[in-house]
Amino acid sequence: MNWETVIGLETHVELATKSKIFCGCTTRFGGAPNTHCCPVCTGMPGALPVLNQAVLEYAVRAGVALNCHITRYSKFDRKNYFYPDLPKAYQISQLYLPIAVGGRVELSTPSGTVSVGIHELHMEEDAGKLVHDPWTDQTRADYNRCGVPLIEIVTQPDFRTADQVIAYLEQLKETLQYLGVSDCKMQEGSLRCDVNLSVRPLGSRELGTRTEMKNLNSFKAIARAIDYEARRQIELLEQGGRVVQETRRWDENKDATYAMRSKEDAQDYRYFPEPDLPPIELDEGWLARLRAAQPELAPAKRARYQADYGLPAYDCQMITSDRVLAQFFEGLVELGAPAKQAANWIMGEVLGALSARGMEPREMCLSAGTLARLIALVEEGKLNRNTAVKVFEAVFDQDGDVDAYVRAHGLEQVNDAGVVQAAVERAIQAHPQSVADFRGGKEKVFGFLVGQVMRELKGKADPKLVNTLLRQVLGGT
Amino acid sequence: MKITTELIAHISQLSRLSLPEGEQAAMAAQLERIVDYMDVLSRLDTGDIEPMSHVFPVRNVLRADEEQPSCDREALLANAPARDEESFLTPKSVE
Amino acid sequence: MELRQLTALELGAVIRRGEVSVAEAAQAALAAIEAEDGALNSFITVEGERALERAAQLQPGVKEAQSPLYGVPMALKDNICTKGIKTTCASKILGDFRPPYDATVVERLAAAGALGLGKLNLDEFAMGSTSETSWYGPTRNPWDPDRAPGGSSGGAAAAVAAGLSWYAVGSDTGGSIRQPAAHCGVTGIKPTYGTVSRYGLVAYASSLDQMGPVCRDAGDCAAVLDVLQGRDRRDATSLDGDYGHLLESLSGDVRGLRVGLPAECFGDGLDGQVRQAVLAAADVLKSRGAQLVELSLPALEYGVPAYYIIAAAEASSNLARFDGVKYGWRAQGYGDLSELYHKTRTQGFGLEVKRRILLGSFVLSAGYYEAYYRKALQVKAVIKGAFDEAFARCDLLLTPVAPATAPRLGESLGDPLEMYLGDVYTVPANLAGLPGLSMPCGFDRQGLPIGAQLIGPHFGEGRLLNAAYAFQQDTHYHKQTPKGGQRA
Incomplete structure (x- = not known):
C-alpha cells in the first residue's frame, strides 16, 4: 500500500523583548541559575502578573506577517498542570481567544508551492529549566527562563514531507527575524518545534491517529524524526498494529523516538480565564499604525531587488537571508554604490569577514558609509579592486576611515x-x-x-x- | 449528579491529593450534596449571556518593556525545603 | 487614660498631641495580647520586638505626621505577605514561609506610619466562615469563648473587638470581613473590587478577593481605607480612582438617601432577632431623613452556588503552587516526584481546603466546565445586572450580614453545605465587585452582636461609610465591649 504522511507543527518562539512577559526580570539567555527571577516569575504566593506591552505588539506583528486575523478582543487563560519547571503550577496562556487566528503562508519548495494554514498564534509564558544530577539523583530547578515571553504558532496538518516542514520553519525563522520579534536561535531554545504526525493510505481523506514528537533541537533532527516516525507508524500499521496517540521524545543519539512516561497521565488542563489579567481590546487605529510600520519582509525585498536592480535571483536570496544584510545593501545603494558591486562586496568580502570572525551580521561594526566610500574609490579608478580588499580588511573591525587609510599607506592607484x-x-x-x-x-x-x-x-x-x-x-x- | 469514587479518584489525581480510603466515601457524599445544590443554577435561563470573568470593563493594562532588577537569589531560595547554593531541588523530574 | 478604649482615630490624636507615646500605645497592646490572647487565639504571630523598634522609629515623626493613624498599632490577617515575617495563611503547608517582599497594602500602611503588632488567625487560606479550620487552632469569640468569631477574618474581628489591636486589615472573598465583624460587634468594609491592590495577598479566589479594614467604627474604617486604596501598577485589576477623601467626607447627613430593602434578604432562613435588629437599623436611618425602598432581587438566590463554583475553581488553581518545592512545608518519606506532591499536599492542607480544591478541579474538568464554571460566570453577569437595576432605584441596600449570630465552636464543621449557605447575604457583593459594609446593629437575647450590611454601587464606599457613620451617631452598639464596658 502507498502511504501518505500528514504533519502539523506547533512552534514555540521566544520573543526578543527586554523584560519577561509578566515582570521586569531580564530575558537574557544564560546567567547563573535563579538570578533572573523575582516573586512574580517564581510564583511566590501573592505575586501578580502584569502584561508587557511589547509582547502584545510583537505577537500582533507576527500574526500580521502570517496573514492571520487579529483578534480584537483577546484574553489570557490558565493552563493547569503540575511540574517542577512551572512554579505556579499553571501556565498563563491563551486558549479561548488567542491573539491571532486563521492565517496562511505560501512556501516555495523545489517540488512546487505549498500553502500552509495557520490555525492560531497565541501568547504564553515559558517554563523553567530542570537539570538532573545523576550523582545526587536530584533535579535542580532553575527559573531564569520562567516567564520569558513565547508565541506558539499552530499550523493546520498541511505538510506531507520533511522538506516542506523545513521550508516552513526556514521561512518562519526568516520572517520573525525580519520583524525583529525573535532571534530564533534553535541552539538556545528560542525556536522550538513539536511535530504532530500521522499516516494514512494515499487517497484517504480521514486523518490517522497522530503522535506528538518533542525534543527536536535542530532542523536536521526534525527531518530525521519525521522520517523515523512515519516509517515506524507505517510498519506498525502494515503489521496489523495500531498507532497510540501519545507524546514521543526524539533521542538524538539513538536516532529514534520513544514514548514519554511523564505525559502518560491523561491530561486535563482545566483551562479557565486568567482572573489576574484584564482582557485585551485592540484599537483599530493602533492596529493600522502597526500594520503601516510593519517592515518589508524578505520575499518582497527579493522581488524588488530583482525588478529594480536587475540582480540575479541568487544574489537576492543571499542578501536577504538576513535583515541586517539587506538593510546594509540598501544603505550601500542609497549612498550611490552600483547594486551589483554592492551585492558582490556583501556576498564576498562582508560574509567572508563575518564568517572568519564567527560573527552575525547584526554584530558587524562596519557601516554602509565606509563600504560605499570604498566602492566609490574603486569605481572612480582611485583604488584597484585588490588594494580595496586590503583596505576593507583594515577598516572592517573598527569601521575605520577609508580615505585616511589610503592616504596613510599611499595606496592610491597609479594611473600615470x-x-x-x-x-x-x-x-x-x-x-x-x-x-x-x-x-x-x-x-x-x-x-x-x-x-x-x-x-x-x-x-x-x-x-x-x-x-x-x-x-x-x-x-x- | 452522582459523584462516583472513580470521579473522586480522577479529580484527586488532577489536584495531586490522595485522600485516605476512609475519607473518600464521605468526601464523595459531601461533594455530591454540594454539586446537587449547585444545580439550582440550571433553573436560571442564561441563554447566550456572555460569561463574566472580569467584573469591570477594564482593558489593556500593560507595562512598558523595561528591565527591572531581579530579586536576590538567596531571598528566593531561603524558603525552599530542599536547595543547594543556586537551585531548588526536587526528586528526579526529567526523562 | 484607658488606651484600649479609644478608637484608632482617637489614639492617633492623642499620640499626635504628645499625650501618649507610640511606644506606650504599642506596649499597651502587647500587654493585652500577652494577657488575653492565650485564650482568644486571635494572633498567629506576635512581633513584639519589631513593634517596639518600630515605635522608636516612628516617635520622632509624630509632629509632622500626615496620616491621622500615624503611630497607631494594628495587625494584619495572616494571608497578607510581610517581608521577613512568617506568613502562614493558617496552613501547615506554608510552614515557616517568610515572604521576600511586602504586600502593597503593607507598604502603604508603613508609609502612613502604621505600627504592626503581628499576624492574625484565619480559616486556612481564608476558606471558612468560623476561623476554625486554622492549622493554628480556632479563634474564640470575645463575646462568648464557646462560640466562633466568624470567618475567615476571625482573628481580625476578635482582636479588634477584644481591644488587642486598634484596627486590623482583613480580606473578604465571600464575606470574610463582614461576617466576622458582625459576629464580633465591630465595623468592617469590603471595598469595591480593584480599589485595594491585591499584590501580596495570598490568593484564594482572585476575581473575588479584596482586602479591607476591620475597625471599631465607621470613622476608623474610612481612615484606614483612605490609606489602603489606590491604583497599583503591580496589580493589573487595580482601578484608577479619586482616593483618599473618605474620612473628610463623613457628614452624617443621610437626608434623601434611598435605602433599598431587598425582600429576598428578609425571608426564610433568617433568624427572627436578626431580622428585627436589621429592620430597626433601617428605621434609624429613616429617622435621620433616609427614605426606605422595598424591592426584590430574585437573582440573589443564585449567589451562593455561583460563588462556590467560581471561588473553588480559582482556589484549585491558586493553591496548586503549594507543592513542597519552592517554599513552605514538604512531607517526609516520598519515593519520587509524584509522591512528593501527593504527600505534601494531602498532609499539608486541611479538610476544608482539600474539599474546595477537589470541587474546583471538578467544575473545571473536561465535561463539566460548561455546566458549572461557565454557567457560574453567566450567573455572575446576571447578578451584576440585577444590582445595576437596583441601584437605579436606590442608593444603597440594607440587608443582614448573616442569617444568625455567632455559632458554637464545632457546630458548623459537620455540614459544609450548611456553612456555605450561611454566606447567602454576603457573596453577591463579591460576585458583582461591589462595596459591602458590616456594622453592629444590636444584640440577641444571648448578648451576641448582630450585624447589618450595607451594599453600595461601585465606588460607593463613601456613601456606605457615611450611612454607617450616621447610624453610629444615634446608636451605641459599636461602643459596647465584650467585657460589658462601653467605649468612650
Whole structure:
C-alpha cells in the first residue's frame, strides 16, 4: 500500500523583548541559575502578573506577517498542570481567544508551492529549566527562563514531507527575524518545534491517529524524526498494529523516538480565564499604525531587488537571508554604490569577514558609509579592486576611515602612464627569458609579467593600464 | 449528579491529593450534596449571556518593556525545603 | 487614660498631641495580647520586638505626621505577605514561609506610619466562615469563648473587638470581613473590587478577593481605607480612582438617601432577632431623613452556588503552587516526584481546603466546565445586572450580614453545605465587585452582636461609610465591649 504522511507543527518562539512577559526580570539567555527571577516569575504566593506591552505588539506583528486575523478582543487563560519547571503550577496562556487566528503562508519548495494554514498564534509564558544530577539523583530547578515571553504558532496538518516542514520553519525563522520579534536561535531554545504526525493510505481523506514528537533541537533532527516516525507508524500499521496517540521524545543519539512516561497521565488542563489579567481590546487605529510600520519582509525585498536592480535571483536570496544584510545593501545603494558591486562586496568580502570572525551580521561594526566610500574609490579608478580588499580588511573591525587609510599607506592607484611605462620596461629587462617565452608563443607567461609590473608598483597600478602598456611593449619590439 | 469514587479518584489525581480510603466515601457524599445544590443554577435561563470573568470593563493594562532588577537569589531560595547554593531541588523530574 | 478604649482615630490624636507615646500605645497592646490572647487565639504571630523598634522609629515623626493613624498599632490577617515575617495563611503547608517582599497594602500602611503588632488567625487560606479550620487552632469569640468569631477574618474581628489591636486589615472573598465583624460587634468594609491592590495577598479566589479594614467604627474604617486604596501598577485589576477623601467626607447627613430593602434578604432562613435588629437599623436611618425602598432581587438566590463554583475553581488553581518545592512545608518519606506532591499536599492542607480544591478541579474538568464554571460566570453577569437595576432605584441596600449570630465552636464543621449557605447575604457583593459594609446593629437575647450590611454601587464606599457613620451617631452598639464596658 502507498502511504501518505500528514504533519502539523506547533512552534514555540521566544520573543526578543527586554523584560519577561509578566515582570521586569531580564530575558537574557544564560546567567547563573535563579538570578533572573523575582516573586512574580517564581510564583511566590501573592505575586501578580502584569502584561508587557511589547509582547502584545510583537505577537500582533507576527500574526500580521502570517496573514492571520487579529483578534480584537483577546484574553489570557490558565493552563493547569503540575511540574517542577512551572512554579505556579499553571501556565498563563491563551486558549479561548488567542491573539491571532486563521492565517496562511505560501512556501516555495523545489517540488512546487505549498500553502500552509495557520490555525492560531497565541501568547504564553515559558517554563523553567530542570537539570538532573545523576550523582545526587536530584533535579535542580532553575527559573531564569520562567516567564520569558513565547508565541506558539499552530499550523493546520498541511505538510506531507520533511522538506516542506523545513521550508516552513526556514521561512518562519526568516520572517520573525525580519520583524525583529525573535532571534530564533534553535541552539538556545528560542525556536522550538513539536511535530504532530500521522499516516494514512494515499487517497484517504480521514486523518490517522497522530503522535506528538518533542525534543527536536535542530532542523536536521526534525527531518530525521519525521522520517523515523512515519516509517515506524507505517510498519506498525502494515503489521496489523495500531498507532497510540501519545507524546514521543526524539533521542538524538539513538536516532529514534520513544514514548514519554511523564505525559502518560491523561491530561486535563482545566483551562479557565486568567482572573489576574484584564482582557485585551485592540484599537483599530493602533492596529493600522502597526500594520503601516510593519517592515518589508524578505520575499518582497527579493522581488524588488530583482525588478529594480536587475540582480540575479541568487544574489537576492543571499542578501536577504538576513535583515541586517539587506538593510546594509540598501544603505550601500542609497549612498550611490552600483547594486551589483554592492551585492558582490556583501556576498564576498562582508560574509567572508563575518564568517572568519564567527560573527552575525547584526554584530558587524562596519557601516554602509565606509563600504560605499570604498566602492566609490574603486569605481572612480582611485583604488584597484585588490588594494580595496586590503583596505576593507583594515577598516572592517573598527569601521575605520577609508580615505585616511589610503592616504596613510599611499595606496592610491597609479594611473600615470609614464610611471607604468617605466615599470613595464624594468620588468622586461629583468626577465628576458620570460619575454622570449612569450614571444615564442607561451601566452601564459603574460600573467607572470603583469604580476612583476604590479610588484614594481606595489600593487597599486591600474590593472587595465598595465595590460595595455605591457602588450604594446612586448608586441612592438 | 452522582459523584462516583472513580470521579473522586480522577479529580484527586488532577489536584495531586490522595485522600485516605476512609475519607473518600464521605468526601464523595459531601461533594455530591454540594454539586446537587449547585444545580439550582440550571433553573436560571442564561441563554447566550456572555460569561463574566472580569467584573469591570477594564482593558489593556500593560507595562512598558523595561528591565527591572531581579530579586536576590538567596531571598528566593531561603524558603525552599530542599536547595543547594543556586537551585531548588526536587526528586528526579526529567526523562 | 484607658488606651484600649479609644478608637484608632482617637489614639492617633492623642499620640499626635504628645499625650501618649507610640511606644506606650504599642506596649499597651502587647500587654493585652500577652494577657488575653492565650485564650482568644486571635494572633498567629506576635512581633513584639519589631513593634517596639518600630515605635522608636516612628516617635520622632509624630509632629509632622500626615496620616491621622500615624503611630497607631494594628495587625494584619495572616494571608497578607510581610517581608521577613512568617506568613502562614493558617496552613501547615506554608510552614515557616517568610515572604521576600511586602504586600502593597503593607507598604502603604508603613508609609502612613502604621505600627504592626503581628499576624492574625484565619480559616486556612481564608476558606471558612468560623476561623476554625486554622492549622493554628480556632479563634474564640470575645463575646462568648464557646462560640466562633466568624470567618475567615476571625482573628481580625476578635482582636479588634477584644481591644488587642486598634484596627486590623482583613480580606473578604465571600464575606470574610463582614461576617466576622458582625459576629464580633465591630465595623468592617469590603471595598469595591480593584480599589485595594491585591499584590501580596495570598490568593484564594482572585476575581473575588479584596482586602479591607476591620475597625471599631465607621470613622476608623474610612481612615484606614483612605490609606489602603489606590491604583497599583503591580496589580493589573487595580482601578484608577479619586482616593483618599473618605474620612473628610463623613457628614452624617443621610437626608434623601434611598435605602433599598431587598425582600429576598428578609425571608426564610433568617433568624427572627436578626431580622428585627436589621429592620430597626433601617428605621434609624429613616429617622435621620433616609427614605426606605422595598424591592426584590430574585437573582440573589443564585449567589451562593455561583460563588462556590467560581471561588473553588480559582482556589484549585491558586493553591496548586503549594507543592513542597519552592517554599513552605514538604512531607517526609516520598519515593519520587509524584509522591512528593501527593504527600505534601494531602498532609499539608486541611479538610476544608482539600474539599474546595477537589470541587474546583471538578467544575473545571473536561465535561463539566460548561455546566458549572461557565454557567457560574453567566450567573455572575446576571447578578451584576440585577444590582445595576437596583441601584437605579436606590442608593444603597440594607440587608443582614448573616442569617444568625455567632455559632458554637464545632457546630458548623459537620455540614459544609450548611456553612456555605450561611454566606447567602454576603457573596453577591463579591460576585458583582461591589462595596459591602458590616456594622453592629444590636444584640440577641444571648448578648451576641448582630450585624447589618450595607451594599453600595461601585465606588460607593463613601456613601456606605457615611450611612454607617450616621447610624453610629444615634446608636451605641459599636461602643459596647465584650467585657460589658462601653467605649468612650
